[in-house]
Amino acid sequence: MAAPPPREPGPSEGTIGRFLSPSKVPGRIGNLLYLAALANIAAAIVRPWRNRMPEVATYLPGAVEGYVVAFAILSGLFLLLVARAVKRGKARGWWAAIILLSLLLVFDVAEGELPRRPIATTLTVLALALLLVFRRQFAAASDPTTRWRALWVFLGLLVSSLLAGAAFVRVESRHLFEVRNLGWTDALIAAATGMLGQDLNDLAVTPTPRLQVISNVLIVLGLVTVLVPVWLFLRSPRQVGTIDADDDRRMRLLLAAHPDSLGYFNTRQDKDFVCSESGKSGIGYRVVSGVILASGDPLGDPEAWPGAIAAFLELADSHGWTPGVLGCSELGGTIWVRETGFQALEIGDEAIVDSTEFSLDGREMRNVRQMVNRIRRQGYETEMLRVRDTPVEWRAKALADASAWRVGGTERGFSMATSRVFDAERDPDAIVIVATREGIVEGMLQFAPWGHDGMSLDLMRRNPAADPGINELLIVDALSKAPGLGVRRVSLNFAMFRSTFERGEKLGAGPILKAWRRLLQVGNRWFQLESLYRFNAKFRPVWYPRFVIYPRAVDIVRVGLAAGRAEAFIVFPRLTLPFRGGR
Template sequence: LIAVVYAAFRSRRAVDPITPQDEDRLRVLLDRNGDRDSLGYFALRREKSVVWSPTGKAAVAYRVVGGVSLASGDPIGDPEAWPGAIEPWLAEAREHGWIPAVMGVSEEGGTVYARHGLDALELGDEAIVETAEFTLDGRAMRTVRQAYNRVKRAGYEVTVRRHADIPDDEMTELLRRADDWRDGETERGFSMALGRLGDPADGQCVMLACRDSGDAPGQGELRAVLSFVPWGPNGLSLDLMRRDRNSENGLMEFMVIELLQRAPKIGITQVSLNFAMFRSVFERGSRLGAGPVLRLWRSLLSFFSRWWQIESLYRANAKYRPIWEPRFMLFEKSSDLLRIGIAAARAEGFLEAPGLPKWMHRSHLGTRR
């Protein structure tokens, strides 16, 4: 009886994932309007679903997790057609009893969502570096400059190429090493990660491969990889960063700076780096005259940073002196925030739904890799 009641009243948990035809149509929209949002390319994650406007000029990409219809970033396509995609997405959510929510939306996109009855909550800021204005000169860049020069003197070298220009055998090595360096078995990412490194369809993504000096020139061992997805015709957005834990400290900073210095040669004018949650709290809370509530909130976030990279991500991005662009979460009712937060954590890979122990699954009975 309990099982029947549960099956009858539970919300629909899954929808049809994105089809190849949907992906092709989304790529056409990204070619036309992809420079508007640095997170636009991540709408191509294949576990997402998509709702189209009646004209086909805009779409909302989303995923249903725990009864929450979770969209990410701004709608794809022409901003004038965004309402035509938002309305059917909200209608579908209400039809199936899902809670609508949007993660990582920009101020422009959040304004459009707010016109459809959603409230906004600032999550943090995205670090964007304008390559023409980036420089290592000046006292403020002293620490970064010293780290960069130290790694460079150690003999590390970086290659910057589009995925399509990397030979198949070398790409296989990059994928294998990146998988070995992954922290844990879960592939994290939903709103700001593509989750399929090396896919042939993503040939315009940019790969940075860093090798040490090695025993002879050109024979260095692979130590780290960075992958960026396209952000319109002249921008890049960080997708993945992995490194050998035994490599030189400051290696990631060295690679990012190498990209920023070479960006004009490959036609890149702006680079989106990591997202820093609650960035304004850390910045304002450390200033002279900060109020007791703000200082307490900063201390609480610093405490939780021991387990989650909250403050460290802010510090890691601030050293490049970026432009900070706020990102928001959109929701319908404040009472749904806890459920939305859990759904977002599951979608990003920080939480796993309870299930059978791993030793009970057939796939875990063989020899471990």
């Protein structure tokens, strides 16, 4: 008998140690930067720098007072933004902090006397010294999707702010430079100096309160023009459309050799992919708020999973990201914990039904049977086939219907959705079932392929005006017709906190479990946690636990929030900007 191939090596102890026992230096220096930033802002506001740098002022325009005050405030605001990148160990944040702190010290030294801002200056010197001493702690690479968009946003805001500011200045041109109709060139120059902190009343023949208002507006425009691009430059990336053809091909080859119920969902367009050194395994992921989040188990041979985990953690370490895994199986969780020492928490169960054993007979299926029979009598029929066999007109109509029937404006899905509808080019082996009445489609399900004999629920949509029970009809008929397509294993969905809902209502449940169940029931109003569990339970599935993996107990909140955002359960308001750049 041939010897089994050697197991791929997992992550090194050094890499694991940086997640389990991370250095506290970047975080503490980042906190110090917050204090230095606030101190500099307070010093500029409480005692404006109008009497500073008498020698330097002779070489600068007469508006130097406004420039210096604006610089003090802007530097403090920049430091507030830079501090977050410094806390994450970003090299880009380190350089930005060094430049800002150095410029602040230059202004202090240029006074020619002892610093007049002892607290702010002390914090500035201390932060600068610590950054230089601990330079090697700040080696994390920049997030890959933020550079160019920040540049384009800056250019767009600069042009629009200058034009808007010049228009404001021209409105009051009769008070400026003794010119009744100020030209656009002079107006643009005045707007630019105003955005840098110049008080327009200093240039006016007749100072007015309205000019003071315009000066304030220009300062706000200047702050927005600079701060928004800096925020985009330093923030965590929002990945869009990262899967390329080579990654997609590699994932499909791995899935063909080692199918997994959630594996196919890694082909989502908004994920990225990292392979083990041998190429026998890989992990699909997305970066959300500084968390590199994997979904499900690694793809490929389980013997090669440690190699994929090593590549995943090396990528996380190089960028200063916190690693997390959402929805891995018990086998996957065991390997993750064994190889890394990370923590595992059960968060729910996947419902899987054997279609060859499914039946509506028996008392336990009475409610489902009655609902399905009732809706059949109302004229509903179903048809089930693979996407590659669907007529072209079906696909166009299904895409339009799925979009129209979607509740809310946010497309949910990360670990159990492809976000593709009837895509014959990318998902030819996917299976769809539609419910019609009098020839009109009223509901549909789409199942992603799971090897040669399985399918996983991907999409569930229905006409809001359709009769109750249409989803039950679709599930029942999908299970009944699945064997005809060679499908035995059917994964219905992932029910979060299923065990809590099930055990919390039983006799003898403790007060903590009951309180946790009541809290989840409150969340059910928005996230349909209990509703999804009870819907899946109707079909008597076998429940398979799924887990979330995270490095330390303190990371569970951050990983959980990232998972909530990835699945679109947590949606923050987004600032929509008209200026978009490439990667």
